[in-house]
Amino acid sequence: MALEQYAGDMGMCCRCSACKFVPMQKVKGSDYSYVCPSIAKYNFHAYSGGGRMNIGTAAVKNGMNYTDRLLDVVYNCQMCGACDVSCKYAMDMEVLEPISEFRMKCNEDGKTNAALDKVIAGLRKTGSMVPAKGKRGAWAAGLGIKDATKEKVDVLFHVGCLTSFDPEMQKLAKATARILEKAGVSFGIAGDAETCCGGRAYQMGYKDDFLAQAKKNMALIKKCGAKTLVTGCADGYQAFKVLYDKYDLKGKLEVLHISEYIDKLIKDGKLKPRKKVNLSVTYHDPCRLGRLGEPWIHWEGTKVPGDRFVFDPPKEYRRGAKGIYEPPRDVIKSIPGVKLTEMTRIKEYAWCCGAGGGVNESNPEFATWTAQKRIDEAVSTGAEAIVTACPWCEKTLNEAIKASGSSLKVYDIVELVEKAI
Amino acid sequence: MAFTKEVYKEFEDVVGVENICDDPSIMPAYYGTEFAAVILPKDTAEVQALVKLCNKHKVMFRPICTGWSGMFPKGIVLFDLRRMNRIVEINEKNMYAVVEPYVISAELQAELMKRGLNFCIKGAGTNCSAMLRGHGHMDQTTSGDDRNHLAIEWVTPEGEIVRSGSLGSADEWFCGDGPGPSLRAILTSAVPPGVTPGVFTKAAVKLYHWPGPSEFPIVGHSPKYTLGEIPANTMARYYSFPSVDKMWQAELKLGEGEICYELMGFNAAMVSCNITTCNEEEEEVFAKMSKEVQGPGFFVIIAGSSPEDFAYKKHVLEYIVKQNGGKSLKTVENPEVEGILMCQCIRISASIRETFRAGGAFNSIPIMGQRDLTIKWAIGAGKAKEPLIKNGYIVDDGGAFFGWGVEQGHLGKTEIFCKYDPQNAEAKKAVEQWQQEQTRRAFTEKYFASTLGSQEDIGPALSNYHLWWQKLVKTLDPNGVSPEGGALV
Ligand SMILES: Cc1cc2nc3c(=O)[nH]c(=O)nc-3n(C[C@H](O)[C@H](O)[C@H](O)COP(=O)(O)OP(=O)(O)OC[C@H]3O[C@@H](n4cnc5c(N)ncnc54)[C@H](O)[C@@H]3O)c2cc1C
Ligand code: SF4
Ligand code: SF4
Numbered sequence: 001m002a003l004e005q006y007a008g009d010m011g012m013c014c015r016c017s018a019c020k021f022v023p024m025q026k027v028k029g030s031d032y033s034y035v036c037p038s039i040a041k042y043n044f045h046a047y048s049g050g051g052r053m054n055i056g057t058a059a060v061k062n063g064m065n066y067t068d069r070l071l072d073v074v075y076n077c078q079m080c081g082a083c084d085v086s087c088k089y090a091m092d093m094e095v096l097e098p099i100s101e102f103r104m105k106c107n108e109d110g111k112t113n114a115a116l117d118k119v120i121a122g123l124r125k126t127g128s129m130v131p132a133k134g135k136r137g138a139w140a141a142g143l144g145i146k147d148a149t150k151e152k153v154d155v156l157f158h159v160g161c162l163t164s165f166d167p168e169m170q171k172l173a174k175a176t177a178r179i180l181e182k183a184g185v186s187f188g189i190a191g192d193a194e195t196c197c198g199g200r201a202y203q204m205g206y207k208d209d210f211l212a213q214a215k216k217n218m219a220l221i222k223k224c225g226a227k228t229l230v231t232g233c234a235d236g237y238q239a240f241k242v243l244y245d246k247y248d249l250k251g252k253l254e255v256l257h258i259s260e261y262i263d264k265l266i267k268d269g270k271l272k273p274r275k276k277v278n279l280s281v282t283y284h285d286p287c288r289l290g291r292l293g294e295p296w297i298h299w300e301g302t303k304v305p306g307d308r309f310v311f312d313p314p315k316e317y318r319r320g321a322k323g324i325y326e327p328p329r330d331v332i333k334s335i336p337g338v339k340l341t342e343m344t345r346i347k348e349y350a351w352c353c354g355a356g357g358g359v360n361e362s363n364p365e366f367a368t369w370t371a372q373k374r375i376d377e378a379v380s381t382g383a384e385a386i387v388t389a390c391p392w393c394e395k396t397l398n399e400a401i402k403a404s405g406s407s408l409k410v411y412d413i414v415e416l417v418e419k420a421i
Numbered sequence: 422m423a424f425t426k427e428v429y430k431e432f433e434d435v436v437g438v439e440n441i442c443d444d445p446s447i448m449p450a451y452y453g454t455e456f457a458a459v460i461l462p463k464d465t466a467e468v469q470a471l472v473k474l475c476n477k478h479k480v481m482f483r484p485i486c487t488g489w490s491g492m493f494p495k496g497i498v499l500f501d502l503r504r505m506n507r508i509v510e511i512n513e514k515n516m517y518a519v520v521e522p523y524v525i526s527a528e529l530q531a532e533l534m535k536r537g538l539n540f541c542i543k544g545a546g547t548n549c550s551a552m553l554r555g556h557g558h559m560d561q562t563t564s565g566d567d568r569n570h571l572a573i574e575w576v577t578p579e580g581e582i583v584r585s586g587s588l589g590s591a592d593e594w595f596c597g598d599g600p601g602p603s604l605r606a607i608l609t610s611a612v613p614p615g616v617t618p619g620v621f622t623k624a625a626v627k628l629y630h631w632p633g634p635s636e637f638p639i640v641g642h643s644p645k646y647t648l649g650e651i652p653a654n655t656m657a658r659y660y661s662f663p664s665v666d667k668m669w670q671a672e673l674k675l676g677e678g679e680i681c682y683e684l685m686g687f688n689a690a691m692v693s694c695n696i697t698t699c700n701e702e703e704e705e706v707f708a709k710m711s712k713e714v715q716g717p718g719f720f721v722i723i724a725g726s727s728p729e730d731f732a733y734k735k736h737v738l739e740y741i742v743k744q745n746g747g748k749s750l751k752t753v754e755n756p757e758v759e760g761i762l763m764c765q766c767i768r769i770s771a772s773i774r775e776t777f778r779a780g781g782a783f784n785s786i787p788i789m790g791q792r793d794l795t796i797k798w799a800i801g802a803g804k805a806k807e808p809l810i811k812n813g814y815i816v817d818d819g820g821a822f823f824g825w826g827v828e829q830g831h832l833g834k835t836e837i838f839c840k841y842d843p844q845n846a847e848a849k850k851a852v853e854q855w856q857q858e859q860t861r862r863a864f865t866e867k868y869f870a871s872t873l874g875s876q877e878d879i880g881p882a883l884s885n886y887h888l889w890w891q892k893l894v895k896t897l898d899p900n901g902v903s904p905e906g907g908a909l910v
Contacts, residue, residue, distance in 0.1 A: 008844070011781060011843070011844065012777070012781045014489075014773060014776075014777040014781075014782075015452075015488065015489055016487075016489055016546065016548050016773055016777075017487045017488070017489065017525075017548050018546075018548050018773065021525065021527065021548065023643050023646070023770065024527045024546065024547045024548060024768055024769070024770035025637065025639055025646050025764050025765070025768045025770050026639070026646075027525075027527035027528055027530075027531050027547070027768075028531050028636065029528060029531045029532045029535070030506075030507075030508050030524065030528045030529075030531075030532060033525070033527065033528050033531075043440070043461050043501070043503050043504060044442055044447060044450070044459060044461070044501070045450045045451050045459075045488065045501065046447035046450035046451075048450075050450075051447070051450030051451075052450070054449050054450045054451070055446070055447065055449050055450050057449070058449035058453075065445060065446040066446070067444050067445070067446040068444075069442065069444035069446055069447055070444070070446035070447065073447060073450075085643055086643075088643070088644060089643045089644045089770070089771075090644070090770075090771055090773035090774045090777075090778060091773055091774075091777065091778050092699050092700050092778055306813045306842075307779070307780055307813055307814065307815055307816045307817070307840070307841060307842060307845075307848070308700050308704070308779050308780055308816055308842075309700055309778070309779065309780060309781055309842065310700050310701055310704070314701045316699075317699065319642075319643060319644050319698075320642070320643060321641075321642035321643060321644070321645070322642075325642075347642065348642050348643050349643065
């Protein structure tokens with residue numbers, strides 16, 4: 001869909017500002033009431049979901065009015081979808097979709113961000129969103145993990161760029177492999193043949209690069225013959241599960257996030273977290289596993305002429321309710337000794353870690369600022385550690401901790417499970 | 422009209438480079454108007470300095486809290502008060518809270534509920550500022566409008582700082598009228614053009630007892646939050662009556678009985694909007710509910726301070742409803758629906774569902790006045806909606822109006838909506854015509870003088886208030902930096 005196709009949605013914006021906050025009923029006081037990092041940091045209405053709708057409406061009417069400031073607005077958004085959820089509490093309109101289309105339009109018009117261009121150049125060259133130092137599958141050397149491109153496996157573990165290449169994050173891949181082995185799962189990896197899911201390229205506005213990656217991945221999966229794909233990364237999860245489906249590329253592939261899969265293994269009795277892990281934790285919902293992990297709903301229709309904003313056929317909106325919220329929590333609760341305390345902003349109205357939408361690369365300071373707010377919120381629960389389910393969250397949260405000197409620990413859910421088995 | 426570089430720099434020096442912007446590409450984000458600049462002051466001192474600069478350069482300005490409404494002429498400076506978002510004080514003993522403009526009602530209310538307190542929240546929603554006056558769901562308990570304003574800190578259009586009420590003589594916020602200058606008629610005046618010139622930078626609002634829980638036990642995910650359980654000693658019901666007159670009699674008796682925490686004259690269409698999560702569902706539920714109700718009605722929440730208090734209130738409620746032939750709507754007796762409505766209508770979080778969701782726009786005629794008289798007018802205004810419904814211009818709500826009694830219920834707010842698709846030019850025109858005709862009818866048939874009407878017509882009937890107001894504004898704003906128009910509602 002192009003921006004113009006969302007003219008009706010954007011035109012519905014009534015400027016109520018609900019998209020700046022967690023849903024009103026969930027506001028618990030003056031702390032942690034804001035949900036949109038962009039408006040919280042930059043304050044001008046343009047940086048909010050509603051402001052973006054109004055700028056989009058003007059662009060459809062009068063054409064794009066490119067200025068440096070406009071591009072600052074466009075690229076200082078984590079594409080986290082929190083505005084979309086808060087708006088859709090009461091309204092029937094798309095918010096994140098037009099924001100995303102606006103960014104893609106900027107991209108088509110060559111109004112890109114230099115830092116993001118650099119990342120995408122790397123992607124085109126190496127198939128990775130992070131600098132590809134060494135070989136992608138090197139982390140697995142000596143672990144005896146099956147090569148899914150050579151052996152038949154039931155489950156393909158898509159490791160992801162950051163986990164594959166970042167020496168600090170490879171521990172997550174290893175932990176995942178150990179957990180799957182322990183549960184007796186027939187799984188494999190694509191090793192050096194693995195390539196980026198394209199999800200982050202999509203968030204950054206590079207739709208063609210996303211589609212190219214998606215096609216490469218689906219061809220690889222077809223070749224492997226795996227029916228189930230497990231991702232350790234929330235971006236990967238959203239890409240395979242939601243975005244590939246949006247573009248009719250997913251087919252019948254079952255896509256599971258590792259937290260969902262572990263939850264299933266525990267509930268099926270195949271995995272038993274027995275060892276005590278004495279730790280008080282809080283859980284951070286990654287945007288793309290939570291609200292943006294909600295399945296895609298295919299719909300095409302037209303507005304029924306007349307008084308109401310209704311469609312033929314009726315349009316079912318994705319409102320964030322159907323993301324992956326309980327499985328990671330159930331996994332955490334299944335670990336003996338772990339005490340889970342929730343933060344104020346959770347599930348569909350969770351505060352983003354700051355890394356989304358390429359902000360990590362285009363404006364690292366803003367990413368860290370956003371993460372710092374999350375760290376403060378986690379600390380307010382009294383927890384010793386914040387647990388997440390995405391390497392990008394872990395990395396960004398750690399950077400904020402480093403900058404602020406907080407003693408909070410950050411764990412990925414697989415690290416916690418690994419400690420318990 | 423953009424600033425010259427030099428003038429821009431003067432404003433920038435007050436707030437810093439990050440808090441001023443005149444880039445045309447982002448202006449449409451605010452409103453369909455071009456501002457000379459948008460400025461984000463952080464405190465009263467900065468507001469004062471900015472206002473003085475506006476006087477120096479004869480530039481018009483207007484402030485916003487959340488910026489949901491108002492009129493913004495081209496070329497003015499917009500003060501977006503977003504950064505002034507502190508709850509300055511919650512004084513439990515003297516029952517007031519002091520807030521800056523960008524504290525939204527949801528934030529203040531959540532803090533208050535933890536302390537067994539609440540305050541008057543505009544029916545517009547808790548997404549609005551907690552500071553500006555208004556009317557809402559809890560008016561029978563909290564009253565509305567300027568009744569809730571205590572001391573105010575005000576930067577006048579010339580840039581003087583005036584502290585009204587008790588704040589004028591001591592560092593105390595407890596009273597709006599003294600010891601110290603009251604200025605109530607100016608600061609909280611409801612007369613058109615109605616917008617107080619200058620900037621409110623802090624205000625104290627009155628607090629009231631909240632007998633309910635410190636936090637609602639909400640379950641579910643957006644957009645379907647409900648209560649895991651109905652809190653002890655609380656109950657929400659919708660009653661319909663055989664006639665408008667019976668409904669009004671019941672409303673009045675309930676007001677006099679002082680037993681309702683909230684009484685909101687929702688019509689069935691508004692209840693349907695509130696309990697449904699999309700337009701299609703709402704259409705279905707409204708059709709069902711239209712058959713379920715026997716006539717006009719209202720929504721009530723009672724909240725007891727003890728089981729005995731609750732039992733008493735419930736008994737009185739049921740007695741009055743019965744006396745007037747009222748019938749409780751079964752749909753709302755379902756605890757899930759009751760829960761949705763209870764938290765939504767205390768935490769005022771779904772007015773958008775009632776107003777904008779269906780068509781994207783609505784026009785309304787709101788009136789504050791003698792409730793029985795305004796109800797009589799509203800029946801006619803509702804009838805006048807019927808041709809618009811028939812032509813498919815506006816959403817079918819059965820031609821209904823709504824409203825609620827304030828304090829004991831004789832005084833009240835009555836309002837009537839037309840919801841339509843703003844892209845439909847014919848519908849828009851028809852709605853505007855309806856609005857003009859019904860506003861004029863209210864005046865000519867002597868129901869009330871709506872602030873939406875022409876000042877030249879209604880002014881003379883109301884002691885020429887408009888001329889007095891113009892004189893006041895001229896004195897307060899000798900450099901003419903406060904634009905006319907817009908209502909501070
Ligand atoms: C759907 C809907 C339903 C509504 N229902 C109700 C209702 O039931 N009851 C009710 O009372 N109102 C109702 N309103 C009106 C509502 O209260 C106003 O829209 C209100 O303005 C909401 O935003 P706000 O409080 O943040 O003020 P803003 O929108 O920011 O400002 C409102 C006006 O006040 C001026 N202003 C803002 N801040 C200051 C300041 N610090 N000093 C001086 N002037 C200032 C602005 O210039 C503007 O003219 C409704 C509005 C809508 C859109
Ligand atoms: S995007 Fe939605 S929530 Fe935000 S201002 Fe517009 S209508 Fe309100
Ligand atoms: S996507 Fe996230 S960062 Fe962007 S406007 Fe919406 S809430 Fe703000």
